[in-house]
Amino acid sequence: MSFASVHFLIFFxxxxxxxxxxxxxxxxxVKECFLLLASYFFYAYWDWRFCALLLFVTATSYCSAKRSESKAAFVAGIVAPLIVLGFFKYFNFFLASVAAVIGREPGALRIILPVGISFYTFQALSYVIDVRRGKLAAEHDFIKLALYISFFPQLVAGPIVRAVHFLPQLYEERRVTVENIKWGIQVFAFGLFKKIVLADHLSVFVDDVYAAPPAFHWATIVLAAVSYSMQIYFDFSGYSDMAIGCAKCLGYDFHKNFDLPYISQNVTEFWRRWHISLSGWLKEYLYIPLGGNRRGEHRRYVNLFLTMLLGGLWHGADWTFVFWGGLNGLALCLDKAAGKKGIALPGRLLRVFGTFAFITFTWIFFRADSFAAAWTVIRGVISLQDGIRQPFFWSFVGLAFLLIGTVAADRKAAKKGEKVSGFYPVLDLNSIWGLTLFFTEIGLILALAYTGENPFVYFQF
Amino acid sequence: MRKGKITSQIGRVILAGIFAFLILSAFCLFYYNVPIHHANPDGSTDYKWKANDFYARGTEGFAMGRTNNEGFLDAIDCEAGMPIDVLLMGSSQIEGFNVAMEDTVAARMNDQLEHKTVYSIGMSEHVFETCCCNLEAALERYRPACVVMETAGCLFPDEMLSVMAEGSRAELSSRADGIIGLLQKSDYLRLLYAQKEKYQKAQASGQEIDLPDSSGDDAQNDDILLAQLLQKLSDTAAAHGARLIILYHPGTEVQADGSLRLTGSRKAKEQFRAACAEAGIDFLDMSERFLAEYESAHVLPYGFSNTPVGSGHLNRQGHAMIADELCRLLAEVE
Known part of the structure; x- marks a missing residue:
C-alpha cells in the first residue's frame, strides 16, 4: 500500500x-493497540508472511534491551536483526560475488526482499545500542516498542526514527487535533506533489534514457542525469514529507529528513542535508564506534570511507551501490583534508554547482543496473555522442521548482538572519485564501499527476 | 454561538472551493481546453468538434488553435461546393491535435501542393475500422479526387475485418447530451476524467501511454476477409471517381543498443501491401522513411518533450514525413 494510492488514503x-x-x-x-494493529495491517498488505519477521526483530530487540547489562544479550540483539537483513537482502549478492571470484556459475535462492527491512532493522539496532549506552531506559512495555518499530508512517521507507525521539512521545498526551491535521495534511500534500507530479514524470524520461543510452545525444544524457538527481530527491523527500505529515495528523512528530540538499557547497554539507536520519544513524552507530576522528587523521579517513562504503551497501545489494558509497566516502575524505571550509572553489554559486555536478555524477552509479550500463552513460557524454535530442519538459519544471524553493528559503533565512534551511509551505487554513490555495494545490495534484505505475525509489532498499 | 462558527467555517470552505475551481479552470483554459464532440449528421465521421472553437492542449505536446467552420482541425474552412483534391481520413494521429495547426499533414500538403486543396477530417478514435465504415459517406459529402485512409496497423482480427467489410459496427458516441455533456463544459472536470481514464488504463497495462502494436512478426490476416474488405473499399472509391491511398505508419521502439525497431507484424504488412495492389489501392508505407530519418538525423516520428521518448501521437516531424511522402506519391501517380 503506497502512500500515493487511493487504498492508502482510505486506510489512513x-x-x-x-x-x-x-x-x-x-x-x-487502546489507542496504542489500535495503531499497532493498523501498522501490522499496513505491512501485511504487501505480504502478510513478513509480519512474523517484523515481530521477530521486535521481540529480539525487546529481550536484548531488557538484559542490556549482559554482553551476550546485547550481541544477540545486534546480531539477530543483522542476520535477518543479511539473509533477505545480501545472501544472493554474497553468493554471486563469491561465484564471480572463484569463476563459477552463480546459484541463487528465491528470496523475496521484505519491504522496509533496511529501515526497521536499523531502528531496532539503534534502540538496542542506545539502551546499552544508557541513553535510554529499556522499554518494558512490549506494545510501545512494537509500535515504535512498526509505526506505519515510517515503516517501509523511513525516516529512520530513533527510539530516544519517538518512545517518549508515547508517554505524552499526543492527540489528533484540528491543528495537527491542518499542518499534517498540508505537509502530506506537499510530499504527494513532489512524488506523483514531479518525481514520477521525471522517471519517465530517466527510464527511457537509461534503457538505451547509446540512442541519445550527449546533452540529453546530461539532462537525464540531472533529472535523476531531481527525481530521487523529489521521490524520497516527498515520501518523507508524507510520513511526517501522516505522523503529525496522528499527533506524533518526526524530524526533518531533507534540508535543501542541492544547495550544499561541499559533499560534507550535502550529507548533513540529505537523508538526515540515515546520515545521523551512520555517524552515531558506525562512524563513532569505529573510532570517528579520535584515533588520528589517517584512521579518521579510513573510518569515513568505510562508513560511506557500508552506507552504499545499505542502499542496495550490488557493487554499483558500494562504488557509489565509496565515491562519496572519497569526496568526504578530500573535503575533510582540504580543511574546514571544504574544497576551495571560488564563489558560493560555483561551489554549489560543483557539489551538485559531483553528486549527479555519483547518482549515475546509483541508478545504472551495472558498471557497464553506468559506463555507457558516461561514455555517451565524454564522446559528445550524437543521438535523439529530448529537452524534457518536466526536467525544466523540476529545476524551476527547486530554484523557487531555494530562493524562498534563502529570502526567509536572510530576513531572520539564519542559515538557509528548508521549510514547509504551510498555509493558514482558517482564512479563505489559505484554503483556496490549498484546494488549488490538491486540484493541481489530481490534474498533473503521472498516472502510470511507479513505486517509490526507496522501497527497494 | 458554536453553530454559527461551524456555519461560517462551512461557508469559508465552500467559497474557497469555488475560488479554487475558478483558478483551476483558468489554468485549464491553456492547458487542457478541448472542444466537445457533436454527432456528425453527414456520417463522414461519427462525430466532430464544436465549430470555430478555441482549443489548447499541454498534456501531450503543446498546441492551441481554433477548429474550422465544420469542427475539424484544418487551417482552411470548407465552404459549400469547394473542390477538394485530397481528403485525409483517420484518427487523432492524422488529425494532429498535439501539434500546431500549420504543422499537420494537411497544412503541410497544402503548402507543398500549390494548386491542390487538401482537407483533413481526421478525428480522435476514428481508427481504420471506423474510417472504412464512414468511407462512402465521406466520399459522398466531399467528392475528392483522392482519399487517404490512415492506419497504424496492418493486422486485424477476423471479426473486425468482417465488421469493416459489412459496415456493421456500433457508432462512436459523442456524449454531448445529458449530464455528461454538461460536465464536459468544464475543462478541469474533463482533465480529471482524462486522468481517471489514463489511470485505469495504466492499472491494466502498467503504462501511461499506449504502446504501439506489439503483435509478433509472423502474424497474418485472413486472406479472404482482407481481400473482400480491400476490394469493397476500392469499389466504393471508384464509384465516386476517387483514387484510394492507404497510409500505414508503424509504431517505433528505441532499442537498448540505440537502433530503432518498427513494431507490428512484417508478414501482415506484406500481405496487406499485396492485397492492396490486387485491389488497385495505393499502399503508402512509412517504415523506410521513419528508419531513414532516424539513421540520418536521430529524428523520431512520435512523441513530445513532455511524453516518453518516441511514444504516443505523431509529432511535428512525423507529420512532415507523412506529408512529404504523400506529396511524393501523388506526384508519382500524376
Missing part, C-alpha cells in the same frame, strides 16, 4: 478517524 482516513474516536473514549493503551 479510517485510522485517523478511529484514533480520534478511541483517544476520546478509551485509555491510551
Amino acid at each position: 482516513g479510517i485510522v485517523l478517524a478511529g484514533t480520534a474516536l478511541i483517544e476520546r473514549r478509551f485509555p491510551r493503551r
Whole structure:
C-alpha cells in the first residue's frame, strides 16, 4: 500500500478517524493497540508472511534491551536483526560475488526482499545500542516498542526514527487535533506533489534514457542525469514529507529528513542535508564506534570511507551501490583534508554547482543496473555522442521548482538572519485564501499527476 | 454561538472551493481546453468538434488553435461546393491535435501542393475500422479526387475485418447530451476524467501511454476477409471517381543498443501491401522513411518533450514525413 494510492488514503482516513474516536473514549493503551494493529495491517498488505519477521526483530530487540547489562544479550540483539537483513537482502549478492571470484556459475535462492527491512532493522539496532549506552531506559512495555518499530508512517521507507525521539512521545498526551491535521495534511500534500507530479514524470524520461543510452545525444544524457538527481530527491523527500505529515495528523512528530540538499557547497554539507536520519544513524552507530576522528587523521579517513562504503551497501545489494558509497566516502575524505571550509572553489554559486555536478555524477552509479550500463552513460557524454535530442519538459519544471524553493528559503533565512534551511509551505487554513490555495494545490495534484505505475525509489532498499 | 462558527467555517470552505475551481479552470483554459464532440449528421465521421472553437492542449505536446467552420482541425474552412483534391481520413494521429495547426499533414500538403486543396477530417478514435465504415459517406459529402485512409496497423482480427467489410459496427458516441455533456463544459472536470481514464488504463497495462502494436512478426490476416474488405473499399472509391491511398505508419521502439525497431507484424504488412495492389489501392508505407530519418538525423516520428521518448501521437516531424511522402506519391501517380 503506497502512500500515493487511493487504498492508502482510505486506510489512513479510517485510522485517523478511529484514533480520534478511541483517544476520546478509551485509555491510551487502546489507542496504542489500535495503531499497532493498523501498522501490522499496513505491512501485511504487501505480504502478510513478513509480519512474523517484523515481530521477530521486535521481540529480539525487546529481550536484548531488557538484559542490556549482559554482553551476550546485547550481541544477540545486534546480531539477530543483522542476520535477518543479511539473509533477505545480501545472501544472493554474497553468493554471486563469491561465484564471480572463484569463476563459477552463480546459484541463487528465491528470496523475496521484505519491504522496509533496511529501515526497521536499523531502528531496532539503534534502540538496542542506545539502551546499552544508557541513553535510554529499556522499554518494558512490549506494545510501545512494537509500535515504535512498526509505526506505519515510517515503516517501509523511513525516516529512520530513533527510539530516544519517538518512545517518549508515547508517554505524552499526543492527540489528533484540528491543528495537527491542518499542518499534517498540508505537509502530506506537499510530499504527494513532489512524488506523483514531479518525481514520477521525471522517471519517465530517466527510464527511457537509461534503457538505451547509446540512442541519445550527449546533452540529453546530461539532462537525464540531472533529472535523476531531481527525481530521487523529489521521490524520497516527498515520501518523507508524507510520513511526517501522516505522523503529525496522528499527533506524533518526526524530524526533518531533507534540508535543501542541492544547495550544499561541499559533499560534507550535502550529507548533513540529505537523508538526515540515515546520515545521523551512520555517524552515531558506525562512524563513532569505529573510532570517528579520535584515533588520528589517517584512521579518521579510513573510518569515513568505510562508513560511506557500508552506507552504499545499505542502499542496495550490488557493487554499483558500494562504488557509489565509496565515491562519496572519497569526496568526504578530500573535503575533510582540504580543511574546514571544504574544497576551495571560488564563489558560493560555483561551489554549489560543483557539489551538485559531483553528486549527479555519483547518482549515475546509483541508478545504472551495472558498471557497464553506468559506463555507457558516461561514455555517451565524454564522446559528445550524437543521438535523439529530448529537452524534457518536466526536467525544466523540476529545476524551476527547486530554484523557487531555494530562493524562498534563502529570502526567509536572510530576513531572520539564519542559515538557509528548508521549510514547509504551510498555509493558514482558517482564512479563505489559505484554503483556496490549498484546494488549488490538491486540484493541481489530481490534474498533473503521472498516472502510470511507479513505486517509490526507496522501497527497494 | 458554536453553530454559527461551524456555519461560517462551512461557508469559508465552500467559497474557497469555488475560488479554487475558478483558478483551476483558468489554468485549464491553456492547458487542457478541448472542444466537445457533436454527432456528425453527414456520417463522414461519427462525430466532430464544436465549430470555430478555441482549443489548447499541454498534456501531450503543446498546441492551441481554433477548429474550422465544420469542427475539424484544418487551417482552411470548407465552404459549400469547394473542390477538394485530397481528403485525409483517420484518427487523432492524422488529425494532429498535439501539434500546431500549420504543422499537420494537411497544412503541410497544402503548402507543398500549390494548386491542390487538401482537407483533413481526421478525428480522435476514428481508427481504420471506423474510417472504412464512414468511407462512402465521406466520399459522398466531399467528392475528392483522392482519399487517404490512415492506419497504424496492418493486422486485424477476423471479426473486425468482417465488421469493416459489412459496415456493421456500433457508432462512436459523442456524449454531448445529458449530464455528461454538461460536465464536459468544464475543462478541469474533463482533465480529471482524462486522468481517471489514463489511470485505469495504466492499472491494466502498467503504462501511461499506449504502446504501439506489439503483435509478433509472423502474424497474418485472413486472406479472404482482407481481400473482400480491400476490394469493397476500392469499389466504393471508384464509384465516386476517387483514387484510394492507404497510409500505414508503424509504431517505433528505441532499442537498448540505440537502433530503432518498427513494431507490428512484417508478414501482415506484406500481405496487406499485396492485397492492396490486387485491389488497385495505393499502399503508402512509412517504415523506410521513419528508419531513414532516424539513421540520418536521430529524428523520431512520435512523441513530445513532455511524453516518453518516441511514444504516443505523431509529432511535428512525423507529420512532415507523412506529408512529404504523400506529396511524393501523388506526384508519382500524376
